[in-house]
Amino acid sequence: MAALTHLSIITPGSVKFEGSAEIVVAPGAAGDLGALANHAPLLTTLRTGVVRATVADGTTRRIEYAVDGGLMQVLPDKVIILTDLALARGEVDVEEARRDLKRSEEALAHKRGGDDDAERKAVAWAQARLDVAQRPGV
Amino acid sequence: MPTLMQLRDRVRSLKNTQQITRAMKMVAGARIRRAELAMRAARPYAGGIGAMLAELSAAGGATHPLLQSPAATSTGILLMTADKGLCGAFNSNLVRAGSALARTVTKAQFFVVGVKGRVQVRRTPFPVVADWPLQSKPFVELAKDIATQVSGEFLSGNVSAVMLVSSRFVSTIVQRPTPMQLLPIAPTPAPAGAGESASSSDQASARGGGLKNSFEFEPDVGGVLAALLPKYLEFTIFQALLETQASEFAARLIAMTNATDNAGKLIDELTLVMNKTRQASITKEILEIVGGAEALKG
Structure with a gap:
C-alpha cells in the first residue's frame, strides 16, 4: 500500500473532513494539482472548484467537496485545506445551485462590463456544487 | 412599619422579578454552551x-x-460589545478599556460592534466611524462586513493602525477586555489557543527548521499573501466576535445568578417580617377578646 498523507478540510465553523488519504487533487492557482504523501512543501491558493481525494480509513473510498476558493498547505505528511465553504455531495442544494448558475450566466450574457468578476465567480461556485452533487457513482 | 398588605405585594413582585432573572440565567447558561462549542470549532482554522x-x-x-x-494619521479602534445589558459590568468594562486606549493614541476613531457599545461611546468625545449590531446576521457575514470596512479605511489612509478591543473568554467566571493590534497585520509565530485541538495543531511546530525556507508558493509569495491576508483579518474578527459573545453570556449568567440569589434573600427577610406582623395582629386581637371577656365577667 502506498504511503498515506493526512488530509484536513477546514472551514471557520467546522472541520469538514479529517483522515488519511492516498491522494488529494485540488484546483490550485496554477491548475489542478495532485498531492501524494512526501510531496514537497507547498502553499497555494485554490480556485473555486472541486477537491477530490481517495481516502483510506479502513476501506478505500473517494470523497469530493465543492470548495469556494481558499488556501492549501501541503507538507510531506499532511495536506491542509482552508476554505470559507466546503460542501459534500449530500449538502448541496441542487435546485439552488441550478438557479444560481442560470441567473449568473444570464447576467454575464446580458451586461458586459459591470461586475463580471463576481458573476464569473458565482458561475464557478454553482458549477462546482453541481459537479459534486451530480457526478454519478463515485 | 409597613402593613401586612404592603409586605404581601412586595414579596409577590419580588417573586416575579426572581422568575425573570432565573429564566435569563437559564437561557444564558444554555447559550454559553453553544457559544463555547462554536469557539472550539473555530480553533482548527485558527x-x-x-x-x-x-x-x-x-x-x-x-x-x-x-x-x-501608512503615514501616521489616526488610529481606529474596533470595539466589540453586546447588544443588551443585564450582564453586569460587561459592556462598561469594554467601553472603559476602549476609551482608555483611545486616550493614549493620536486621534482615535471608533468602529463599534454592539448596540450598548455604540450608545456608550457616543457619550465620549471620540467619533464613531461605523457601527454594527452584534446580532444582525451570521457572524461569518458580519465579520466579512467589518473586515471590508476596516481594511478600506486602513488602505485609504484614513487610519494608520487598527486596534481591536474585545472580550477574551478566559472562563465562565473571568472575561477580560483585551486590546490587540489588528492592522497592520503582525504575524505571530504560533497562534494561541490552537494547541488544544488534536487535528491541525502541531503543524506549526512539527515542520520547524530545515523545511522552513523550502516552501514553494503558487502562484507566488505575493499572490498567496494577497489571498491570505484578507482572510486572516476576517477570521481574526470572526473569532473575536465568537469570543465576545461567549463572554457576554458568561457575564449574564453570573449577573443573573447573583440577582436571583439576592431576590431570594430579600423574599426570605420580608416573609419573616410579614409573618411577625401577622402574628402580632393575631396576638393583639386575642388579647382584646380575652380582655373584653374578663371585663364582662367582672
Missing part, C-alpha cells in the same frame, strides 16, 4: 491559517499593503 502566515513571513521577500503602516 491553527491552520496561523501556520500559513508564519510560513509566509518566514519566507520573506513579499510585501502587502495590509502589512505596512
